[in-house]
Amino acid sequence: MKTxxxxxxxxKAVIYHIYPFSFYDSNNDGIGDLSGxxxxxxxxxxxxxxxxxxxxxxITPVSPSPWADxxxxxxxxxxxxxxxxxxxxxxKLIWECHARNIKVIFDFVPNHTSSEHPWFIESKSxxxxxxxxWYIWADPNPQGGVPTAHRSIFGGSxxxxxxxxxxxxxxxxxxxxxxxxxxxAAVRKAMEEALVFWLDKGVDGFRFDAVKHLYEKFLDIGRAxxxxxxxxxxxxxxxxxxxxxxxxxxxGVAIGEAWETNISEWASYYGKNLDEFxxxxxxxxxxxxxxxxxxxxxxxxVEAGLPRGAWLNWAIGNHDISRxxxxxxxxxxxxxxxxxxxxxxxxxxxxGDEIGMSDVSIAPDRVRDRFGRDRARTPMQWxxxxxxxxxxxxxxxxxxDSREISVVAQGHNPDSLLSLYKKLIWLRKRxxxxxxxxxxxxxxxxxxxxxxxxxxxxxxxxxxLNFSSDDQKPGDCAGSGRGKILxxxxxxxxxxxxxxxxxxxxPYEGCIVDINTE
Ligand code: TEU
Ligand code: CA
Numbered sequence: 170m171k172t173x174x175x176x177x178x179x180x181k182a183v184i185y186h187i188y189p190f191s192f193y194d195s196n197n198d199g200i201g202d203l204s205g206x207x208x209x210x211x212x213x214x215x216x217x218x219x220x221x222x223x224x225x226x227x228i229t230p231v232s233p234s235p236w237a238d239x240x241x242x243x244x245x246x247x248x249x250x251x252x253x254x255x256x257x258x259x260x261k262l263i264w265e266c267h268a269r270n271i272k273v274i275f276d277f278v279p280n281h282t283s284s285e286h287p288w289f290i291e292s293k294s295x296x297x298x299x300x301x302x303w304y305i306w307a308d309p310n311p312q313g314g315v316p317t318a319h320r321s322i323f324g325g326s327x328x329x330x331x332x333x334x335x336x337x338x339x340x341x342x343x344x345x346x347x348x349x350x351x352x353x354a355a356v357r358k359a360m361e362e363a364l365v366f367w368l369d370k371g372v373d374g375f376r377f378d379a380v381k382h383l384y385e386k387f388l389d390i391g392r393a394x395x396x397x398x399x400x401x402x403x404x405x406x407x408x409x410x411x412x413x414x415x416x417x418x419x420x421g422v423a424i425g426e427a428w429e430t431n432i433s434e435w436a437s438y439y440g441k442n443l444d445e446f447x448x449x450x451x452x453x454x455x456x457x458x459x460x461x462x463x464x465x466x467x468x469x470x471v472e473a474g475l476p477r478g479a480w481l482n483w484a485i486g487n488h489d490i491s492r493x494x495x496x497x498x499x500x501x502x503x504x505x506x507x508x509x510x511x512x513x514x515x516x517x518x519x520x521g522d523e524i525g526m527s528d529v530s531i532a533p534d535r536v537r538d539r540f541g542r543d544r545a546r547t548p549m550q551w552x553x554x555x556x557x558x559x560x561x562x563x564x565x566x567x568x569x570d571s572r573e574i575s576v577v578a579q580g581h582n583p584d585s586l587l588s589l590y591k592k593l594i595w596l597r598k599r600x601x602x603x604x605x606x607x608x609x610x611x612x613x614x615x616x617x618x619x620x621x622x623x624x625x626x627x628x629x630x631x632x633x634l635n636f637s638s639d640d641q642k643p644g645d646c647a648g649s650g651r652g653k654i655l656x657x658x659x660x661x662x663x664x665x666x667x668x669x670x671x672x673x674x675x676p677y678e679g680c681i682v683d684i685n686t687e
Pocket of ligand 1: 322426428489
C-alpha cells in the first residue's frame with residue numbers, strides 16, 4: 170500500500186470555491202476583493218477546529234476584465250483587476266494562504282478572451298494584422314449572413330460581424346468573449362506562458378474553464394444548434410497533456426471544467442494514460458433526483474466509470490447554478506454535507522453552502538449577469554448587521570436574510586449547519602478511511618437509505634443516509650454487528666456503540682459509524 174506521503178496533496182484536500190466578488194469587501198466599495206479574502210482566511214483554516222479546516226481555495230477569475238461575464242472575459246492574463254487588488258496583494262494572498270497550509274487554485278480561461286483583450290483588438294483591426302488568426306474568423310456565407318447557423322450557449326448566433334474585416338468571429342459564450350483559435354501554435358504558447366507566470370508566483374494549480382470548447386467543428390451552414398465538440402480531436406488532448414506536464418513539474422493540480430452528463434465522456438478528460446486532467450470536475454450532483462436509490466446508482470456508476478488509478482472529486486454547488494438548498498430543499502442540506510464529505514474523492518465546497526445560503530431573488534434593476542446566475546453569487550453572510558457584514562456600503566448584489574444564515578449566528582451554535590460542516594471536515598482530516606479509503610455501497614433493509622463503507626487497511630467506516638421524511642431502520646447492512654457512532658447530522662446524538670439491527674435514523678438523518686474489525 171502507498172504510504173500517505175506519496176499521495177498528492179489534492180487527493181487529501183477539501184477545496185473551498187470562492188467567488189471573489191462576494192466573499193469579503195475590505196475597502197467598502199461594495200465588491201469583494203483579495204485583501205478581503207486574506208482577512209477571512211482564519212475562518213477558512215486557522216489550524217484549529219474552530220475554523221472550517223479547508224486545505225485549498227479555488228478563486229474564480231481575478232484578472233482585469235470588463236465583466237461582461239464577471240471575470241470569465243479576461244483582458245490580461247498576467248495581471249490583477251484593480252477592483253480586486255494588485256499583483257502585490259495577490260502575492261500576499263498566496264503567502265498568507267501557504268502560511269496556513271492552504272493551497273491556492275486559480276481559474277484559467279483558455280477558450281476565449283475578452284473582446285477588449287489587446288490580442289482581439291489587434292486581430293480585428295485587419296485581415297493582415299499580426300494576430301489575424303488568433304481567433305476564429307469566417308467569411309459571410311455565399312448568400313451573405315452568418316457563416317453557419319450555430320448558436321451561442323447564452324442565446325443568439327455564435328457569430329458576430331466585424332465591419333473592419335468584413336468577417337464574422339465565433340463566440341460560444343457572450344459576444345464579448347471571442348473564442349481563441351487553438352489551432353494556432355502562437356496562441357498555445359502565449360497561454361502556456363501565462364500558466365507558468367502564475368506557477369512561478371506560487372499558485373498551486375488551476376481550474377481550467379470550459380475545456381470542452383477549445384476546438385470545434387462547424388457542420389453545414391443550415392445546421393442549427395451548437396458546434397460539434399471535438400473531444401475526439403487529437404489536438405485537444407495534446408493541449409491537455411501539455412498543461413498537465415507543466416502542472417506536474419510544479420507539483421500543482423490540473424482541474425478541468427467540462428460539464429458532462431455522460432460518465433464515459435467525463436472520464437475521458439483524465440486521458441487514456443491518466444496524463445491529462447488530475448480532476449475533471451464532477452457535475453453529476455448538480456441536477457439530479459435527490460433520493461437514496463438515485464444517488465446510490467449515480468455514485469456507483471461514477472465510481473465504476475472512474476479509470477483505474479484515477480482520483481474522484483465531488484461537488485454539490487457552484488457559481489453557475491441555483492444554490493443547493495434552493496435546488497433540492499433545505500431538508501437535505503445536512504445530508505448533502507455528509508455525503509459530500511464522506512465520499513471517496515476530493516470534495517469541493519461552494520462558499521456559503523456551509524451556512525446553507527439559498528438563492529437570493531434579484532430585482533430587475535439589480536441584475537448583473539444576463540444569463541440569470543446572480544442568485545447564487547450573492548455576498549457571503551458573515552453576520553446579521555445591515556449588509557451581512559460583507560461590506561458597509563450597498564453591495565454589488567443584494568444580500569440574503571442573514572438573521573440565521575450567517576457565520577456568526579451559526580458559529581455560536583454547536584447544532585448549526587456550520588458546526589456540522591466543521592465537524593465533518595475535521596473528522597475527514599483525521600480519519601484515513603474517510604479521506605482515502607475504498608468505497609463500496611451496501612444494500613439496506615430500507616430502500617430510503619443509502620449506505621456505504623469506506624475502508625482503508627483495518628480502518629472501516631460506515632456511512633448511512635436516510636433520504637426520507639420518516640424514521641428508518643437500515644438494518645444489518647454492514648455485515649458486522651455493531652459500531653461506534655462518530656458523527657450524526659443530528660450533532661446532539663450520543664456518540665455511543667450501536668447494534669446495527671437496532672439503529673433507527675431520524676428523518677433526513679445521516680450517521681458515520683466506526684466499525685472496529687480488530
Ligand atoms: O462555464 C462553462 C459552462 O459550462 C457554462 O456555460 C454552463 O453551462 C452555464 O453557466 C450553466 O449555467 C464556465 C464558467 O463556470 C462560467 O461561469 C462562464 O460563464 C463560462 O465558463 C464562460 O467562461
Ligand atoms: Ca472591495
